Amino acid sequence: MAMKYLAVDCGKADTKVCLRNEDGSITKKLIPTTLAEASGMEDLQRETESGIREVVFEGRAYVIGAPANGMIRDNSKKNIVHKVLTLSMIAEAVPEGSYVRAAIGCPLQCYASKAERKEYLDYILPAGKTEIEVNGRKKRFFVDRRAVFAEAYGPLLLFPERFMNRTVGVIDIGGFNVNGCYFLNGRLISEANITNQMGKYRLMSALVQPLNRLAPTADFHIYEIEEALRLGYVINAEEASGKILEEKKRKHLDQIVEACRKAGWNLDFCDLIFCGGTSPLLEKQIKERFPRAFIPEESNFINASGYLKMLMKVAG
Numbered sequence: 001m002a003m004k005y006l007a008v009d010c011g012k013a014d015t016k017v018c019l020r021n022e023d024g025s026i027t028k029k030l031i032p033t034t035l036a037e038a039s040g041m042e043d044l045q046r047e048t049e050s051g052i053r054e055v056v057f058e059g060r061a062y063v064i065g066a067p068a069n070g071m072i073r074d075n076s077k078k079n080i081v082h083k084v085l086t087l088s089m090i091a092e093a094v095p096e097g098s099y100v101r102a103a104i105g106c107p108l109q110c111y112a113s114k115a116e117r118k119e120y121l122d123y124i125l126p127a128g129k130t131e132i133e134v135n136g137r138k139k140r141f142f143v144d145r146r147a148v149f150a151e152a153y154g155p156l157l158l159f160p161e162r163f164m165n166r167t168v169g170v171i172d173i174g175g176f177n178v179n180g181c182y183f184l185n186g187r188l189i190s191e192a193n194i195t196n197q198m199g200k201y202r203l204m205s206a207l208v209q210p211l212n213r214l215a216p217t218a219d220f221h222i223y224e225i226e227e228a229l230r231l232g233y234v235i236n237a238e239e240a241s242g243k244i245l246e247e248k249k250r251k252h253l254d255q256i257v258e259a260c261r262k263a264g265w266n267l268d269f270c271d272l273i274f275c276g277g278t279s280p281l282l283e284k285q286i287k288e289r290f291p292r293a294f295i296p297e298e299s300n301f302i303n304a305s306g307y308l309k310m311l312m313k314v315a316g
Contacts, residue, residue, distance in 0.1 A: 002022060003099050003100070003101060003144065004019070004020075004093075004094045004098045004099065004100045004101070004141075005019070005020040005100070005101050005102075005308065005311060005312055005315075006018060006019040006020065006090060006093055006094070006100060006101075006102050006103075006308065007102065007103040007104070007304045007305070007307035007308035007311060008086045008089055008090065008102065008103075008104050008105075008125075008304065009104075009105050009151075009154075009301075009303040009304040009307065010033060010082045010085050010086050010104070010105070010124075011033060011174050011175060011176075011277075012033060012174060012175050012176035012177060012199070013032065013033060013174060013175020013176060013199070013200065013201070013277065014030050014031065014032055014033055014175065014277060014300065015030065015031055015032075015033045015085045015086070015089055016028070016029070016030050016300060016301050016303070016304045017029045017030075017089045017090075017093055017304060018301060018304040018305050018307075018308045019093045019094075020308060020312065026305070026308070027093075028298070028301050028304075028305075029089070029092075029093070030300065030301075031053070031064070031065035031085075031089070032065050032066065032067055033081065033082070033085055034064060034065060034066050034067070034081075035062050035063070035064050035080070035081045035084055035085065036062065036063050036066065037060065037061065037062055037063075038054065038061040038062060038063050052064070052065045052066045053065050053088060053092070053134055053135055054134070054135055054136070055084060055088045055132065055133065055134055056132070056133035057084055057087065057088075057132045057133070062084055064084060064085055064088055067223070078110075078119075078120050078123055078124070082124055083123060083124050086104060086124050086125060087125075087130055087132055088132060088134055090102060090130075090141060091130070091132045091134050091139040091141060092134050092139075094141055096139055096140060096141075097140055097141070097142075098141045098142070099141070099142045099144045100141050100142065100143055100144060101143075101144050101145040101146070101311060101315045102125060102143060102145075102146055102147075102311070103146070103147040103148065103149060103307040103308060103310065103311040104121070104124055104125050104146075104147075104148055104149075104307070105148070105149055105150065105151045105153075105303055105304075105307060106120045106121070106124075106148050106149075106150065106151065107150075107151055107179075107195070108150050108151055108152065108179055108181070108193050108195055109195065111148070111149075111150035111151075112190060117148055120148065121146055121148040125143060125146055125148075126143065127143050127146060128142060128143060129141075129142050129143075130142075130143065145315045147307070147310070147311050147314065147315065149303075149306070149307050149310065150181075151172060151179045151303060152170050152171075152172040152179040152180065152181045152275075152303070153170075153181065153303070153306060153307075154172075154275060154302040154303030154304070154305060154306030154307065155170050155273045155275055155296065155302060155306065156170070156181075156183065156186065156306070157306030157307065157309055157310045158296075158302060158305055158306040158309055159273075159296075160186065162271065162273070162294070163183055163185065163186040164185065164186065165185055166183075166185065166270075166271050167182075167183070167184050167185075167266065167269070167270040167271065168182075168183045168270060168271045168272070168273060169181070169182050169183075169260060169265050169267065169270050169271070169272050169273070170182075170183070170272075170273045170275065171256065171260065171272065171273070171274050171275070171276075171279070172275050172276040172279075172302075172303070173198070173199060173200070173256065173274065173275075173276040173277075173278040173279045173282065174199045174200070174276045174277060174278060175199050175200045175201055175277060175278065176197060176199045176200075176201055177195055177196065177197060177198075177199050178194065178195070178196050178197075178198045178199055178256055178259070178276075179193075179194070179195050179276075180192075180193065180194035180195075180259070180260055180263065180265075181193055182260075182263070182264070182265055182270075189264075191263075191264070192263045192264045192265060193263070194259050194260060194263045196259055198252065198255055198256050198259070199276075199278055200226075200229070200277070200278040200281070201222075202252070203229070203248065203249070203252045203278070204222055204225040204226060204229065205222075206248055206251075206252065207220075207225050207228070207229075207244070207245065207248050208220060208222075208225060210244045210248065211225065211228065211234060211241060211244060214234070214237045214240055214241060214244075215237070220234070228241065228245060229245065229249075229281050230281065232245055232246075233245065246284075246285075249281070249282055249284075249285050250285050252282070253282055253285045253286065253289060257289070267290075271292070271294070272290050272292070272293040272294070273293070273294045273295075273296070274286055274293055274294070274295045274299070275295070275296055275299045275302040275303070276299060276300065276302070277299065277300035279295050279299050280295060280299055283295055
């Protein structure tokens with residue numbers, strides 16, 4: 001059986017997978033990063049019917065990938081949620097009995113320590129055989145080789161030419177966190193790293209009260225706020241809500257920029273790359289503030305794509 005190559009970027013909001021096919025093409029998949037213990041077969045059946053995965057791992061039953069209003073608050077990411085999501089998505093992506101070479105990402109703070117990095121890798125993606133059941137199908141796969149890369153490193157791995165003889169700031173705006181890395185000719189300036197909780201959910205929370213003041217009957221939920229962010233307005237109050245969204249997006253970007261300045265970034269005299277699933281939602285504000293900023297296509301897959309490219313280079 002041919003070796004399978006894939007990368008998993010398990011974020012707070014979504015888990016992204018990039019799988020290299022035998023013809024060289026890349027298959028990409030995304031599901032919400034959510035996990036709950038299943039209380040019985042009726043729960044599993046109901047969740048499966050709605051397209052959400054049921055998983056049995058090490059004798060415990062879980063439901064993964066269900067839309068959720070809350071988010072995981074454990075910044076370490078070394079928890080059962082990320083472990084089960086990562087292993088489940090690998091099992092779903094490859095045939096039974098496959099040998100795989102896989103790459104994952106880890107938090108910047110963890111990556112800085114070689115010992116912590118290895119401990120994280122051993123927990124999330126154990127070497128050797130993994131047995132897991134996904135949607136009633138028992139799956140085995142064998143991890144032949146592994147790699148772990150830092151969050152926000154995707155652009156460097158994917159577009160190394162953009163970092164040559166340049167000062168580059170990478171701002172990865174996710175669902176919960178913002179990760180920032182500052183590079184000089186491809187070398188990370190580690191003291192300028194930033195990680196804060198200025199992701200999409202902070203912006204959505206800031207929009208609840210202003211949008212609910214649009215009318216006495218307004219009662220917006222988080223999932224409706226997320227749709228408004230994508231559209232740029234709410235239905236039946238397009239002009240008023242559009243102004244609110246523009247203002248809050250601009251202020252949100254201002255806060256992210258200020259955090260970078262405080263970390264020592266020379267923002268007016270460097271190249272900027274914005275990535276992560278939330279960056280496209282702020283594209284207008286980013287381009288107004290930084291006209292030369294680069295926002296890659298499929299920005300939410302940028303880290304997984306970069307991890308896979310480097311994995312193929314070092315383990316192909």
